[in-house]
Amino acid sequence: MADKLLVRRAAVLGAGVMGAQIAAHLTNAGVDTVLFDLPAKDGDPNGIVNKAIANLAKLSPAPLADKALAERIVPANYETGLELLDGCDLVIEAIAERMDWKQDLYRKIAPHVADHAVLASNTSGLGINALADVLPDAMRPRFLGVHFFNPPRYMHLAELIPAKSTDPSVLAKLEAFLTTTLGKGVVIAKDTPNFIGNRIGVFSMLAAMHHTEQLGLGFDTVDALTGPAIGRPKSATYRTADVVGLDTMAHVIKTMADTLPDDPWHKYFKAPKWLAALVEKGALGQKTGAGFYTKKGKDILVLDLKAQDYRPVASDLDPEVAALLKERDPSKKFAALRASDHPQAKFLWACFRDTFHYTAYHLESIADTARDVDLAIRWGYGWSMGPFETWQAAGWKQVAEWIAEDIVSGDAMSSAALPDWVFDGREGVHVTEGSYSPSREARVPRSANPVYGRQRFPDPLLGERFPEGRTVFENDGVRMWADENDDIAVVGFKTKMHTVNNHVLDGLQEAIGVAERDFAGMVIWQPKEPFSAGADLAGALGLLQAGDVAGFEAMVANFQATSQRIKYALVPVVAAVRGLALGGGCEFQMHAARSVFGLESYVGLVEAGVGLLPAGGGLKEFAVRASEKAGPNGDVFAELKVAFESVAMGKVSTSAMEARNLKLARDTDRIVFNAHELLHVAKAEARALAEGGYRPPMPARRIQVAGDVGIATFKMLLVNMLEGRFISPHDYEIASRIATVMCGGEVDRGALVDEEWLLRLEREHFVALAQMPKTQERIAHMLKTGKPLRN
Template sequence: MSNKLLVRRAAVLGAGVMGAQIAAHLTNAGVDTVLFDLPAKEGDPNGVVQKAIANLGKLSPAPLASKSLGERLVAANYETGLEQLRGCDLIIEAIAERMDWKQDLYKKIAPFVADTTVLASNTSGLGINKLAEVLPEELRHRFCGVHFFNPPRYMHLAELIPAKTTDAAVLEGLETFLVTTLGKGVVIAKDTPNFIGNRIGVFSMLAAMHHTEQFGLGFDTVDALTGPAVGRPKSATYRTADVVGLDTMAHVIKTMADTLPDDPWHPYFKAPKWLAALIEKGALGQKTGTGIYTKRGKDILVLDLKAQDYRASAGELDAEVAALLKERDPAKKFAALRASAHPQAKFLWACFRDTFHYSAFHLESIADTARDVDLAIRWGYGWSMGPFETWQAAGWKQVADWIAEDIVAGSAMSSAPLPNWVFDGRDGVHNTEGSYSPCRNSKVPRSANPVYARQRYPDALLGEKFSQGRSVFENDGVRMWVDEGDDIAVVGFKTKMNTVSDAVLDGLQEAIARAEKDFAGLVIGQQKEPFSAGADLAGALGALQAGKLAEFEAMVANFQATSQRIKYAQVPVVAAVRGLALGGGCEFQMHAARTVFSLESYVGLVEAGVGLLPAGGGLKEFAVRASEAAGPGGDVFAQLKTAFESVAMGKVSASAVEAKELKLARDSDGIVFNAFELLHVAKAQARALAESGYRPPLPARRIQVAGEVGIATFKMMLVNMLEGYFISKHDYEIATRIATVMCGGEVDRGSLVDEEWLLKLEREHFVALAQMPKTQERIAHMLKTGKPLRN
């Protein structure tokens, strides 16, 4: 029997912050979704939900992959809408964290739940077995917990929590759905308060708060210490609390205090006095505009407990501690942290020590393996390494001895002993065989659920090695590889941010030649993000400033030749795009036989920002597509408008769905929700094209263009913007040239041109812009600051 969960329709109960965003993400994934809440007191009974749906379009970061998707959500209420539950294959309950409310709702909906429907509670910490008690017998084996992290579209982690009664096949089906359809990283947690992510993550924040006071540090200093300097997000500790909401933070701490009375660290499960005082004043963090941090004008101020007031936020790392954190070898870094007398270093050692101690002590009760803890913290809290990986990298035995010494000395937060398995002679918890499980006292490999066979390069933990395939060809810019017995090769870039250099251009052309000779198809894609941040600007600017115009022109011509080589390859070339695909990176995927995007693809032709226009065949491709879409004698100009705005304004899509709306992607391109499955899907697409008798398109020799009339119409729009001071004179110059190329130059409307004509136009206008001082200022500014200059 297959454990497939077919979700034709889903329901989300509760249209609060989480419920509405979970419903939004289900809709992003093409699942027909009904969102429920209480009936409105007046007017339309679905008013509460309609308001929540309208609000989705205003949130940032956006829960919807495109604003238009909000219209697909169906609004319902618990009084008149329960009949709609009968057609749902999956019901996710996401109402407020109150056991009695949740149980009452379950009793109410039970008669409407079909006999194959899976019911899951998105609780962040209530007991799953306790929730299951009120369910009718026949529903219990189809009930479990599923805990999404906020915001659900972007946070990779989803914790799955089986009840004692949950059927293994139901769990496996739901896991597969979460991984592939919703793109999540799933960790199976035991039914303990706050599960894995928040149990360890919130503890690490409580430890940081405790040690902040102990070592007399400012909140901003602690954020400087616990952010990117130690491989964690910029929001670090206190900014994270502000973002989460100080009231929510206090609620989670209280839940820990109430539900974990026997935890050896229980005395620390209380909100600090200053936190309670802020909440009482209504300063709840980001949502109220003031919390631990506040903004005055453009300045960010931080709460100073000594002065009982806000002061300018400096958050300086001491130079000696900053230098110590730059040490590459984790063993040396931890030894130096522990040996240092500096309060900032002592603070960091104490935070790591107590988080390691807590994680090891509770591992057996909260998770099956150490892998589950590390992945939960990486995916739910954005740490580059989980607690066990960090400990193992720093030298397992040595760090274990130090923690034990601190426990004996009474300097650790708790006197609870480390579990015996920590000292059984091991060098860590992860290796090539798997990750340690205290309950089984053995190493456990990754899940055997077939869904994971789709991940060619899963998120690797310390000590995990995945085959890099057999190298077919390699130069300074690219590496082409293939898996044994596979007929689809992959070529990935090796440059910083996967930018396009001469070596990348030459390498791609060579890879295509080899694919044509020896393989059925080729995928252009990287193991990690980004796909490509575009052309190598530093190299281009160097050639220009040195006055090597011929060399510069040759580089542009080579770029175009590479794009054309992708388009006209004799085998299908499929682009696998995730993260940034800017400038030349975007143009490469435009020329591929097909592109497969990860949902979080940020695609744009952003050359205008550095005073240039796209000249890797992108503008030519828009002209070709407009001509094809308009048909003989049709209105080409109408087909160009959206693409022109996208390029002239340097728009970058906020999702792959939006890339299609901006005309930077084709309607036929695929979208994959789990970025770790992207390579698998792209290879499957290349194979499908090859198997179905792929031939490249015939050369486009009769492209109908918008000509002078099109250019003049675009110019009218631009003049209005210039006169309204929306764009600068140089912006006008760039945009006019973009319009000129896209419209096929100063020719009659409806004239027929070929690709070579359009490519020549691209090159001429690109080289002309590149020689202008204002453009060179823009490029230099971008290289120096990373931000566009509007001159």
């Protein structure tokens, strides 16, 4: 077999919610994908699959990074389409969680699966070895389990579960494919029910449900306690159950009860009375409009067990407990939680204790290392720290003693003893050399799979530090660094949300000078999202309110100078973008020699929302691109339409692919699916440009513009929107000025201008808008509320 999994075409078996979304994400990644299901009883035999593909456009969040990709998915059915499997290199089965159904399907497809193809079952907990039993001997080395978390496009975790017969090289190749091509964080799980993520994640929810009952807390109180207050998602416990579906939740709990008869916590593997009652009533959560929560008009109501009815959500954290949770030192925080008699504090300590106890007890049977457990819970459940990390941060030995005391006193959910390794004098399970593996009785370093060589900064576990390169240049706004003997330098911003102020502007210009002198290229990259939330609005508003118009105009000129410095640098400057790239952040990447986007990049020129227009060279750049695209006698106006709408409406892309459609990214810009590989790819792009004899573009001195006719045409569109009350008079004012700049001002259609002309127009209209009271109201409102004001 080749060293990597070569996937020209893939098949997904099963067009249910999960199968269709896996097919969608494969298609996002450029994999030619066939989606199978049963033949329809009447009409087109592919009717079931066609309906599922059409439904992808209605799902939120969107499974497709670009709606147009839906037509790329090939529909098929098991009666007339099985020959389509012959050309597939990867087959992912994703039908309902029934062992007999899956095995029947394997018998049916086996003759059609190519001799080299990998077959993977997307199951959330069925036995992989049992599934493998029905396969022909020749197929078994190429079969294994894969468990995508829902929704597959957005959830980082994918668990891989080898069977006893799985060829280790097949496992390694599929891991590399999932990591780079689909952008996943992969953990290898053992073949035990519910694998790692759901085994621990669902247990932590069951523990929370048990202690909710024991302490008589409201569901909303528990959600206030188990959400961001302890580093977990806003959906916390009961909102998560509503989103997943209470029927699904009850099914998963029943699966644990049926498949884990010997688990010391088995008596808790049953749906609490109130969960069973809701399921029986058909109140299944979000999908039926009521579960633990329901909506009445704009109000969210929560189920009150005593009243047997819904009431307004009220319960917040008790101030005493909230103060405990704000303690920065985890060891003091846990000591205070355990010592407190407050029911909310007792609840939290009990939930942490029982999850730590369960996780340590089962570690050896479910995973190779503690790292796999912590990453699975972080990536699959959105916790900021996994259970072992949390325990270690709180003081391993002390917490272990407390858990042991609670087991002896009968306060813990189970009397099972903690494993001996917990008490062997260790300070935790994660150290610089690796993470503890009970089965190997050793600290195991991170995977040696070559795919991880592409991750310069993997997701760090507690105590892990990755060398940050030597600092080459630094000021109050930016840090420029490089690895030893590397000819590509990296620059990151030091400001909050990576906003752009004068320190960042001056720092970038100086850094480019250093790169031109000492390096072959430069990458603008932030170690954490976002790429940049745009200009520093507070600083700008301060200058305006102080009446310092000259200072304000100088800041705008400096912004433009920085963008131009990026564009005309003598070495390639590559922008590595992920997360938000708004306003000035978007304009910087527009001026880079090339941009490399993470798939989940939310890009937009949103200045209209604060009463301004983009003035960091973005509008100028649209005019330049339109002129180049149209050619000497082409229609410049036609090339501007999409970009104008994007800017005037303040649109933000919902993916890097949509950024291309909105003209905020170029067709030549790269899209990377794994955010941890973004820096690697951006540096490779910079190096390739440099090796290819890079020269910056020649200054644009003959830009053909749409002129007065273009402005008039855009204004006609705007008048219709104004009269239909889709926009306010101030929106009309801003959009008219955006049109004026993009069309090159009140000059003849087809007139030739240069970049300086367009930059001056940007500055003039930006400064004029900034001095208007309505704009200053918008800026102040955004700073105060974080939301745009439509005045």
